[in-house]
Amino acid sequence: MLTGKRIRLLPTSEQETLFRKSAGAARWAYNHYIDMQKETYTRYVASGGKRREIHPRGRDTSTYHPRFENPRAINGSAKWAATSSNRPSRTPTGAMRGFFTKNRFFPSSKSRKRSKPSFYVNYESLRRMNGGFRGERIGFVRTSEPLPKLRDGEHYLNPHISFDGKYWYLSFAYDNHIIPPRTQKNGVSVGVDLGVKELAVCHGTDGTDTTMRNINKTRKARNLERRLRRQQRKAARQRAHNIDHYQTITGKDGKPARKPVWTRPLEECRNLNKTNRRIRLTQRKLDGLRDNHIHQMTAMLTKTKPARIVIEDLNVSGMMKNRHLADSIAKERFFEIRRQLEYKCRREGVRLTVADRFYPSSKTCSNCGNVRGKLTLRERTYKCEQCGLRIDRDLNAAINLAEYVPAAIGELKPAERYGKRK
Known part of the structure; x- marks a missing residue:
């Protein structure tokens, strides 16, 4: 099973200077590629979409080397440019592919002041050594912890060196040769309702209820935001x-x-x-506080080994249109929670179920199944009109998600699935 890892580096002052130059060369190569693709796309649109040229000067994007277009790299006056530019431009190619296939915006150039400094390291020459590693053109670099051992013939996949504003890190993927356990067919089902008041309200079919607090409401997070x-x-x-x-x-x-x-x-x-610089360090500390809290929550959910975990398919972009809650929703990082649950459930052998986007988990009574026509955000307590149940709305939604059954409703319209909205 492939596992990602990030290790802090302890470079010397000369190596840190080399890292910054290599990151600048990688940024230049990316911007140069994007400029050439923009020029090609402009000519393509102007010609009415009749030209088949995919790259200026008849080159294919899959074999394009940016360092061949850099005059400083050609004459050998910038040997550090080869550290990050000796690899085909896969990153900008992926950005262009997303523009054409996923309806994204046209890729913009990376700013020297705002972009994150990072560059690629040749995976074939990356070797693990005592106290660090040895890379092509960068020599031996000390690390805060040893790199994981690999079997004969294996390599560290897609290694990158990046800077987060304070420290340099080496990130890569490797095969740990651990077979994930099989998912259980019968067992506890846990429903997770994400929100703004509390980060998550969890309910298990065995009767256990867990509430994960919103880290942004703690004194430490508020003090950092004030600073x-x-x-x-x-x-x-x-x-x-x-x-x-x-x-x-x-x-x-x-x-x-x-x-x-x-x-x-x-x-x-x-x-x-x-x-x-103080602003960057404060923002870094605030991001680390939120990321650590999300990792703790997702690890707690998956390491209890339930049979499945049920979450909602939230329309985050639609929720962000509420200007009163947009900032709070952005700080919660709902998509990051879903991303972590996906790979952690796969690693622990837990089945992750994503409920339908139109499933009324908050409007449905967890006792009798009655669906209310309207439920405002101000109503924090769910009151059933038929059986008279009074329960916290987040806990009520978590109970419904825990008992969610993805029936064969994929071909039905939302009004046919759950009834018309009143």
């Missing part, structure tokens, strides 16, 4: 004090817009750079 806002206001004031005057330009929509002209270049403002 982040204070630092961002300070950075805004420092940028405002550095404005000399405004220049009138034409915006993207064709309307006139104002562009600030700085007294000094922002790269030379040392106090502003220090403030931006």
